[in-house]
Amino acid sequence: MRRTIGPCVAGGLGLAAVLALAAAWLDDYQALVLGEVGLIAIIGVGLNVLIGLSGQMSIGQVAFQAIGAYTVALITAVAPQLFWPALALGVLLAALGGFLLALPAVRLKGPYLAMITIAAAFVVEHAIIAWKGLTGGANGIAQGSGVPLPWGDASAQALAGLIVLVAAAVFLAYAVFARSRLGLALAAVRDSETAAAAIGLDTVALKCLAFAIAAGLAGLAGGFFAPLTGFISPESFPLSASILDVLAVMMGGTEAVLGPLYGAVVVVLLPEMLAGLAEYRLLFVGGLLLIALLIAPAGIAGALARWRRGRGEAPASPPASLDLAAFLALEPRREAALAAVGLTHTFGGLRAVADFSATFPAGAVTALIGPNGAGKSTVLNLLSGFYRADAGGIFLDGRAAGRLGAWQRARRGLARGFQTALLFDGLSARDNVLVALRRGRAVGGMARDIAGRLLAVAGFEGDPGALAGSLGPRARRQVEIARALALRPHVLLLDEPAAGLTTAERGPLARLIREIAAAGVAVVLVEHDLAFVMEVSDQIVVLDRGQVIAAGPPEAIKADAVVQAAYLGTRAAMRPAAAAKRAPGRAVMLNATGITAGYGGAPVVEDVSFAVAAGETLAILGANGAGKSTLLAAIVGLITPRAGSVEFDGGDVTGFSAANLAARGLVLVPEGRQVFPELTVRDNLRLGAFARRTWPDRSELDAVFDRFPRLAERSRQRAGLLSGGEQQMLAIARGLLARPRVLLLDEPSLGLAPQIAERLFADLATLAAEGLTMVVVDQMATLALGIAERAIVLENGRVTHSGSAADLAADTGLAAAYLGGTGARPLVSPAL
Amino acid sequence: MLLAAALVSGLAIGAMYGLLALGYHVTWVVSRSVNFAQGSVMMLGAVIAFSLMLGWGWPWPLALPAALAGCAGFGVVLERVAVRPFRARGSESWLMATVAAGMLVENAALFVFGKEPRGMPSALARHPLMLFGAGILPLHLVILLTGLGLAGAFLVATRATPYGKALLAVVQNPRAAQLMGIDATRMTVFAYALSSALAGLAGILIAPLINVSADMGFVFGIKGFAAAILGGLETPSGVVLAGLLLGLAEASITALIGSGATVMASFGLVILTLYFRPHGLFGRAEIRKV
Amino acid sequence: MTFGISPRFFAIAAGFGLALGLSPHPARADPPPIPIGLVAALSGQSAVSGDAITRGLAVAIDEINAAGGVLGRPLELIRRDDESNPGKGIAAARELISRDHVVAFxxxxxxxxxxxxxxxxxxxxxxxxxxxxxxTGITRNGASPNYVFRVSAVDALVDQRLLRYAVTVARAKHPGLMLIDNPWGESNHAGLMAAAKATGITLAGAESFETGDADMTAQLARLKQAGADCLILVGNAAPAAEVIRSLDRMGWDVPVISHWGISGGRFPELAGPSAAKVAFVQTYSFFKTSAKGEAVLTELEKKYPAIKGPADVVAPVGTANAYDAMHLLALALAKAGSTEGPALQAALEALPPYDGLIKRYDPAFTATNHDALGPDDYLMVHFADNRIVPVD
Structure with missing residues (x-):
């Protein structure tokens, strides 16, 4: 796309020049209409910066248009020859107004943002009315003079031509801007403010800039509006005009450079073409706009792009690798790159971190481990500046950094990853890295190349031009690491980088982390997989309930009795349920036959059949991406299977909605901490019983709290404030409150500390023993097999093995091949 | 006396803002979208009630529910046509789509109902009661009590009933809500119907005070939205309270400074409030864990 | 990001251009009609006024065309909606002049x-x-030659009349002003201040209101406190009705004298029973019987089935003024013998006497006075039920 910009620019400018010349043959009215198209297009480009690039919104652009128009009209009324300086001043004043409005607006989102811009439009309109002495009040001002050109005042035709040229220049500037460092940075802020701060972008300043640019362009359009129409009054700038401006951009398409042009053509010309309909006109305009929004969701530009798709980027040849140490150019230093002293943080009344002190030396990998809710992620957020500590100090390269914001710490060399990889989904994988890269030393035209190499270093094998939003979880983590490396960090914080990876995939990750550390970077790691932690770490810090309970080299930690008790637990007897075989000949409770399902494109699951008898527990095993979650989603009705049928309790329920099935007792506890974040823990649990249409009573809740004491402590807190592991417990507890007849669990142990995961499965075993029918999907195959009677193994969406749980567990070769090794490797090393 | 008169009618107008704001609140908490045609729906309620009562001679106990049902029905259609298609794509274009729908309704009303403002007679708006030396219409009190009563009812419904909780849960995690047996689509449709009925009620109640016309809703729609934002969108009592505050502020500004300053000052206050309290007066930040 | 201009874009742009340039015009009959423009509110709150004007113009055009047209050509009315917005009005006027080539509008x-x-x-x-x-400033705009004429009331003159009525009939010593917050209100504010100064009356104060305001008691209470013993009201029907109802609510019984804005809608219905006490100014009443009045009313009833009597002529001044203005324009076209603007302007300034609906114009305009109606042509009226009847 970049390569094609040259000829297109020439073509566009040529067209603009032709149009500008053609304006000479238009009559006055046509010239006025052409000028209006140009002005709305200019405002639209400004809105494109604001909406399309920076992801904000303004329904108050008329305010800035009015500022520009009145500045020009008032100055040229006194000194007609000063049009051009007046125009410049108008643009500046409008931009300043935009900046001032941005100060409160950048903290706002969605409807709040819309409201403040609407309010601004009203305030400006009525200020003009009230300030009669200057503005002539509601009477408005007649603009006597035109636009001075070298050969005299511009005629209506010349003015229209001029506006076309100015609009063309604005479009060109936008095309360059959108690809520039600033443009990419704005897009980054749009996609994730958190991640943008983490790569050192000053999100507030960037959003203010977008507002100022949009306002300045509206002011520019306003400056031309006065001479174009010859008269301005407060009524020339009604709120409805702002709405129309936004509509123009939306209809044109916010993603494309030329979107505002298409939109402007439509919103100006459509009413003109319908002028014959007189008073019926607005009725048609409203209807047509609605239809246009419905049939062209990505705007006209988007629809055109879809029409001529096929010119995709050629697949990139695998990029050469990168000498990471040379790129990072850091001498291995043994002094502390990052140090925390006495950090304390309270969270919703609970002390999440208390008196945390640690040093993270350069060139070493430090792991933070501990049970769920121990405060590991909170420590990472304190270190990286996303939370402000209540007490304590943070030192980055020996200098106090405790008062710096996240983006400032990033600029001082602190990079981080997030628990769920946070990427800029609207940018390509390469641009994700590129936007971070430019913070480092000048790399010039090499930037793209280096970004590609960094991706390769991080193990990314996909198309660097693919949108980040389209990548799978593993690729997202790789892009995130590459992006963090692009900052040339002194310190790198990683939050559960190995989560969801198979053993085969963990090896390269461990090597990469060692390589990064070897280059002199202080790596800090939060991770549950102890084998992985032991393999990569130089030192380990163990947290429990916000406090450091142990710290030292891996060997010492392994031997530490306190750690064993707090974190690892003792392996309880796991097989009471599975051992107690129930009588054969039980009724089939859930029967899936020939299920084929997916999300468009190739099916993820093909022709899968299984049956679960009443009181039986079935484990579904398989590597990442084998289709386990998709299968469950198809069974409970979250997605409609393309083929096959589901029978539940003797009746055909294929195609039933998830809500309907839940009400019938087929309950899925979905993967990944699916809670209602704004509701309290108690209310989350109560909603578990919604399908029963009864409100659970106190004793029922108490029973849940007995099983999950952590939830009892936090029952009145909003669920969103819980740690990841606690949320997982809540989701499972909530599923149990539905009193399911068949309970499906998708990755229940994901993100749980070993001790908690073990206790959870012990509880599930008890439930199985009590006669609950269950289907369990879990990466920790030993745990799942431990409670199941039978199991099936999925590979690439098909069943490859099925049999009794005991047989499958015994088949270590099978486990190694299909279970990503987690089955073959005991969960907790017995050596510990 | 001057201020007393202003305050009383300010409270009644504010209660209208509150009713509209409640409508914005309902769809927001259920679907994280709002109906920007709320003002047009308000007009629709007044126009239907007017036509039924004066055109067809229906008694008000019949016309009122019929008009509310009409508005609710419109809300259902609007959700289906102008909101759901966009939310399904994860697009924010419902904002503009509802604006366009509002344009459509307003202009359609212009033809069906006519261009002139019409007077809606009401027994409650005929004879003022004298309180504090200021005339108050019984309708003023009815509006105020309706606004406060509905806000209270909403608060109880969302705090204490499973259905209310379920409404709130839908938007926070639609997938999980479905798995709890909550039909997210139905909840959203219900929210839009309810929101539209509220707007219609506001229109019918205010009609005897401000006349019925095709464009009566535009300014009210925006001010109701301002009230919803001021209150923080999240709590029913907050948005109604903010509506009352906005009505009071407008009335006192008009009484003390003059009508020319009202819009400037009241929307200026909105900007200032949002500067100091980005989530509104009574709202709180949504949880955003890193 | 794409910065490509596809051939399809050209096609679309060309399509739009074509549509703009070749939007259908009425087929040109032989001889071609003389196009005459109207820029008025055809939608929105003031749409009734646009309809009333249209009716007056249409009836007059029918009469003229039935009599053979002007200069051997029929007249044709082309209407454009200004949505009560000056910007839209400007675009509409430009369109009428440069594309439809109207001879006047x-x-x-x-x-x-x-x-x-x-x-x-x-x-x-x-x-x-x-x-x-x-x-006032519409015709008295300082241009020379001045192409703006008016067959309607003039604020400066109406204001004198209103104040005179307040003092002599309502026996007011300190009238208070209630003015709509727009240029029309401002124009009357200036006019009333000047008139008060000229007659040595002290005004109790001036308050303004917005079109959408739902309650005017605050402003009225301030006037009452300032000692107003009569109100002079300037505003359109809907907000003016709100003023009356706010008065009722306050229990303040005070004479109200109004500009004619209240005749542009269903003021009696909106304001309730107290509407009858408002005296206001008009240029014409269809209840005022005359031969010409009967004839025009019959034509209106024939052309517009909704009109069944004088009470159904909503916003009568618009219809009456427009009817006379159209005939005056036709006279000027005939006198000028041309459709050229300068010739037409000169002809308008030197029209022969004409017996119109409102009065006998002798002559309508002069080089220094572009207002066809003066203070003597205003009559004070009030509503009796739905009818506008003279006060006396």
Missing amino acids: FGGIDTPVSIALVPIANKEKTPFIGVWAAG
């Missing part, structure tokens, strides 16, 4: 729109005849 109820159209009329040398908006 009429204006609507909104003073802000008419004020905005003045420079265009003078620059394009196309006569602009106001038939409703009363803002």
